[in-house]
Amino acid sequence: MNKLLFLLLPVIIFAKSSMLSSIPLPKTYIMNLDPYKCDTECLQEYLDKDLIFSFLAHANKKLTDKELDNIRAMNVSIFNLGAFNAGGKLKIALLLPYKKIGKYASSTINATFAYLMTKSNPFALKSYKIESEKSEDLNKAIQQIQNDGFDYVIAPLTHKGAANLIALDPVVNIYFPTINKSDINSSSAYYTFGAINYNAQSRLLLKEAVSPLIIFSDKSTIGRKLANYQKEEFLYPTKTVEEQVASDGVFGSFFDASKKEVTEPQKRAIDPNKKVIQYFVSRKTTNLQYYLKENKKIVDGSFFINTPIIKTGMILSQLTLYDTNATNVLSTQINYNPLLLSMTQYIDREKMIVANSIVKNNAVVIETNSLLGNDIVYDWINYTTTIGVDYFYSLITGEAREYDVNVSNQQMVYDIELLHPGRTKFSKYSSFKKR
Numbered sequence: 554m555n556k557l558l559f560l561l562l563p564v565i566i567f568a569k570s571s572m573l574s575s576i577p578l579p580k581t582y583i584m585n586l587d588p589y590k591c592d593t594e595c596l597q598e599y600l601d602k603d604l605i606f607s608f609l610a611h612a613n614k615k616l617t618d619k620e621l622d623n624i625r626a627m628n629v630s631i632f633n634l635g636a637f638n639a640g641g642k643l644k645i646a647l648l649l650p651y652k653k654i655g656k657y658a659s660s661t662i663n664a665t666f667a668y669l670m671t672k673s674n675p676f677a678l679k680s681y682k683i684e685s686e687k688s689e690d691l692n693k694a695i696q697q698i699q700n701d702g703f704d705y706v707i708a709p710l711t712h713k714g715a716a717n718l719i720a721l722d723p724v725v726n727i728y729f730p731t732i733n734k735s736d737i738n739s740s741s742a743y744y745t746f747g748a749i750n751y752n753a754q755s756r757l758l759l760k761e762a763v764s765p766l767i768i769f770s771d772k773s774t775i776g777r778k779l780a781n782y783q784k785e786e787f788l789y790p791t792k793t794v795e796e797q798v799a800s801d802g803v804f805g806s807f808f809d810a811s812k813k814e815v816t817e818p819q820k821r822a823i824d825p826n827k828k829v830i831q832y833f834v835s836r837k838t839t840n841l842q843y844y845l846k847e848n849k850k851i852v853d854g855s856f857f858i859n860t861p862i863i864k865t866g867m868i869l870s871q872l873t874l875y876d877t878n879a880t881n882v883l884s885t886q887i888n889y890n891p892l893l894l895s896m897t898q899y900i901d902r903e904k905m906i907v908a909n910s911i912v913k914n915n916a917v918v919i920e921t922n923s924l925l926g927n928d929i930v931y932d933w934i935n936y937t938t939t940i941g942v943d944y945f946y947s948l949i950t951g952e953a954r955e956y957d958v959n960v961s962n963q964q965m966v967y968d969i970e971l972l973h974p975g976r977t978k979f980s981k982y983s984s985f986k987k988r
Contacts, residue, residue: 593618600624613673615952626671626917643669643676643949645942646703648694648718650686654709654731657934658682661709661730663927664938671917674950679703686714688721695723705945707938712736719744726948728941730934734964745944747937747965751885754908755783755857757969758883761906762787762855765828769868770859772833779859779885784829834860839867845875857883862890869901879904881985886910886933893974902974906982910967911936913956940965 591599591611599608600621609628616622647665651658662680669676681698683690691714698706706727710718715732719739726743733748759766766787770776830851832844845851856872856879858865865888872879882905889909893902911933918939922929929935940956944965947954959966971982 593621596621623917627920629671629673643672643674643946644703644705645669645676645678645945646698646701646706647678647680648691648698648706648708648710648727649680649682650684650710650714651682652684653686653711653714657709657731660927660932660935661707661938663925664922664929664935665707665942667921667925667927667929668918668939668942668946671921672946677703686710686717688717691718692721695721695725699723699725705949707941707945709934709938726945728945730937730941734962739963742963745941745960745963745965747941749886749910749933749937749967751779752782752786754885754910754969755779756786756791757971758857758885758906758908759783759787759790761881761971762857762883763853763880764826765830765851765854766857767851767854768829768831768857768859770831770833771861771864772835776859777833780831780833780857783857783859784831787829788824788827830854834864834868836864841868841871842875845871845877847875848877851877853878853880855880855883859885859887862888862892862896865893866896866901869897869905873898873901881906884908889933889972889979890931894977894979897974899976904985905974907972907974907979909970909972909979912968912970913940913958915955918955937965 593616596608596612596616596618599605599611605628609625612621612625616625645665647662649658649661654661662678666678669678679701681694683694695706695718704726706725708715708718708727708729709731710729712732715729715737718727719737719741722741724743726745728745728747730747732746733750734746735750735752736748737746739746766783768780768783770780828850834841834844854877856868856877858868860868865884869882872882882902884905885908889907889911893907911930914930919929922935922939927935929939940958943954943956944958944960946952972979973982
């Protein structure tokens, strides 16, 4: 008979989360006293007989069977299981400029905590809140983090904050879930960047665009930067590696064959028949009649929208109202949001294409986040934070990563898919001509 020792021990020496409560959560330990090995068939038999603790006693490590491993991981999270023979203690710090990042101060904590809860290793998770992203505040926090013995830091900073921190050159592993390396100057191997590449998404979307291209953006720095990039890329598109090789016959120093694109601009000749019209709309603007009504310059064009979800819904409805007869409507990750499906009419988004890089899913991590009221399915910052915690977990423990996102030159390189916001859900985009 399989013998189990089922223990509840105080967690004070095993795991700690200083964000949720000063009272540590209890860890559950299951000791396996069965002298016999248990294969996949044996594990399944325990589950079929509802002998969940017998199953967990043998499933104390990651399983090769994906379905069984998902059940194992979910129960590790539910019962907060600990491991008797865990490796080095996991210690991860969060550097949080709470006044700058608002709700993400708590949601990035939840995303990190939820991921670690799905693992059986003991861990210490501590947040360091800073008043500002000034160099003095950042330096003080980093010094404290190092003094407390943390070597791995999740830092959801703004561009300015990340630049200030990098200038301090701390010798500690830092992951920036909110920053893409292409937007900042860094050569240190200590820093890894996790933000989604909006330029790469724009390039893929622009392959679906026709002339004239009408770009609607807000007046933020990011909105203007995106609009200007999209204008240049549409008129003067980047060559692929294959096109450059075909013309030159050799690979130059500017190419990354794994990405199939030029890493420094190598441009095709400009197409004189292409036209771009840019509109920068303020947050207070609600009526687009001036831009859209009886405007023959924009009829049958492609519309690229770089605005937050509420403003996007307003723009979509008025594209229909003023009979622009759009060929299609394009948007990056900004508008990959379920609100798009509920706050707009289908006729307004019928020809819309949205780029998305949240393509790696882990059911257990998603469900554990849901228990904490956290979203990693649509919220890209929570998602990239999860990717970073998974990356650090693998570095610390030596275990395989749950999310096999490629890391190139200290930057997470995400796949991109094109989606169509249909009547009830986002679905894979093929071609509107085939619909």
